[in-house]
Structures are given as C-alpha cells and as structure tokens.
Amino acid sequence: MNEWNRFDSRATLDQELARFAAQTLAEAIETRGHGYLVVSGGSTPMGFFQTLSQNQTLDWSKVTVTLADERWVAPDHADSNEALVYENLLQNAATSAQFASLYSGDETPEIGAATLDAKFSALPTFDLVILGMGGDAHTASLFPNTPALTQGLDPQSPHALIAVHPATAPHARISMTLARLLRTQNLVLHITGANKSKVFEQAITPESHATDMPIRAVALQQQTPLQIYYAD
Numbered sequence: 001m002n003e004w005n006r007f008d009s010r011a012t013l014d015q016e017l018a019r020f021a022a023q024t025l026a027e028a029i030e031t032r033g034h035g036y037l038v039v040s041g042g043s044t045p046m047g048f049f050q051t052l053s054q055n056q057t058l059d060w061s062k063v064t065v066t067l068a069d070e071r072w073v074a075p076d077h078a079d080s081n082e083a084l085v086y087e088n089l090l091q092n093a094a095t096s097a098q099f100a101s102l103y104s105g106d107e108t109p110e111i112g113a114a115t116l117d118a119k120f121s122a123l124p125t126f127d128l129v130i131l132g133m134g135g136d137a138h139t140a141s142l143f144p145n146t147p148a149l150t151q152g153l154d155p156q157s158p159h160a161l162i163a164v165h166p167a168t169a170p171h172a173r174i175s176m177t178l179a180r181l182l183r184t185q186n187l188v189l190h191i192t193g194a195n196k197s198k199v200f201e202q203a204i205t206p207e208s209h210a211t212d213m214p215i216r217a218v219a220l221q222q223q224t225p226l227q228i229y230y231a232d
C-alpha cells in the first residue's frame with residue numbers, strides 16, 4: 001500500500017509535490033466546489049509551501065487549508081505551525097485561501113480539543129493530507145509512548161482531535177487523530193534525508209510496534225494508500 005516517489009533533489013520534490021497538490025485541489029473544486037488540504041509543520045514543508053503558494057491557476061478562494069497538528073502556542077509565537085503556514089503558504093496567489101486553525105486560544109490543548117472536535121469531525125473528507133515524520137517516528141503530533149497515543153491511533157476513534165504532551169519535544173500539542181487523518185482521498189508522507197528513510201523502513205519491520213514508532217500505523221493501515229514523497 002506504500003508507493004515511493006523518489007526525487008533527485010529537494011527542489012524537484014517540492015515542485016512535484018506542489019504540482020500534485022494543486023492538481024488534486026483543482027479536481028476537488030471541479031467535482032464538489034471546494035478543496036480541503038491538510039498540511040504539517042516542521043522545517044521540511046517550507047519549500048513546498050512557497051512553491052505551492054505561487055500557483056496562480058488554482059481558485060484559492062475555494063480551498064480550505066488546515067494542519068495535521070499544532071503546538072499549543074499563540075499564532076504569533078515563533079514555534080506556531082499556523083504562523084509557518086501564513087508566512088509560507090498563504091502568500092502570493094494563495095492569500096485568498098481559507099484557514100481552519102487548530103488553536104482555540106483555550107488554556108490547555110485538552111480544552112481546545114474539546115472545543116474544536118465537533119468542527120473538525122464535521123469537515124468533509126479531505127482531498128489531500130500531507131504528513132511529516134520526526135526522527136523518532138512520530139507523525140502529526142502522535143508521539144511515541146505518550147498516553148494519548150492509544151486514542152490517537154485508534155482507527156475507530158470518534159474524535160478528530162486529541163491533546164498530546166510529548167516528553168521529547170517542546171510544547172503541548174493538539175493533533176488530529178489517525179482516524180480523522182485517514183478520512184482523505186489522498187495521503188502523502190513528505191520526508192527528506194537518508195536517516196528518515198531508514199526510520200520509516202525500520203518502523204515497518206515485523207519487530208517494530210506503533211507505540212514506539214507511530215508512523216508504522218500510518219504505513220500499515222489498509223484504508224487509504226500512502227504515497228511517500230522523498231528526496232535525500
């Protein structure tokens with residue numbers, strides 16, 4: 001179920017992923033009048049964001065962008081994924097896109113998840129979800145060995161959002177559950193560097209467990225085919 005798309009350079013990867021995203025969103029607008037794109041934070045997607053933001057043929061006013069996860073910080077904080085998306089993706093041609101924030105402003109991500117869960121559960125099937133992965137095999141904010149992981153990886157979870165307190169990364173987080181992330185027409189894992197490729201390969205070996213390597217649950221699920229976009 002995993003299809004690798006390997007590119008010679010990160011620049012080519014960014015261009016091809018931007019082309020795929022734009023084409024997917026254009027088809028969604030054509031068939032149902034609106035496109036839904038879920039992106040991830042971190043450093044990997046910056047070039048992709050900047051490339052996609054320059055696409056002038058897409059009717060961005062009919063696109064909603066949201067995030068797979070968010071750090072529980074105000075949107076003007078340097079570590080906010082929302083800030084990253086505004087500064088790099090919702091620019092140029094893409095300024096007319098709508099953005100659905102995962103940050104409610106509540107004191108904790110637990111309250112935020114409760115506040116926003118109904119809204120994110122009710123969003124239609126996404127057109128494209130683009131995940132990243134950390135060197136510890138977390139994806140979105142589904143971190144290894146966190147109490148919230150059981151619910152986060154439950155394919156039958158009735159929740160779209162959970163609160164996460166990673167022991168190994170800064171900030172409390174809010175994350176989409178795997179169940180919500182998989183309700184998408186297209187699922188992409190965007191990774192760069194030989195180390196991440198090795199981590200992914202290790203996660204899918206029979207000896208690995210999703211509690212230690214959450215990306216395993218994404219890679220081995222049978223609901224939505226996973227496309228891996230990769231460059232060294």
Ligand SMILES: O=C(O)[C@H](O)[C@@H](O)[C@H](O)[C@H](O)COP(=O)(O)O
Nearest residue numbers: 040041042043044132133134140
């Ligand atoms: O908010 C976040 O941190 C992310 O959404 C997270 O899941 C990210 O995708 C990976 O940690 C990869 O991050 P890098 O691209 O920085 O390696």
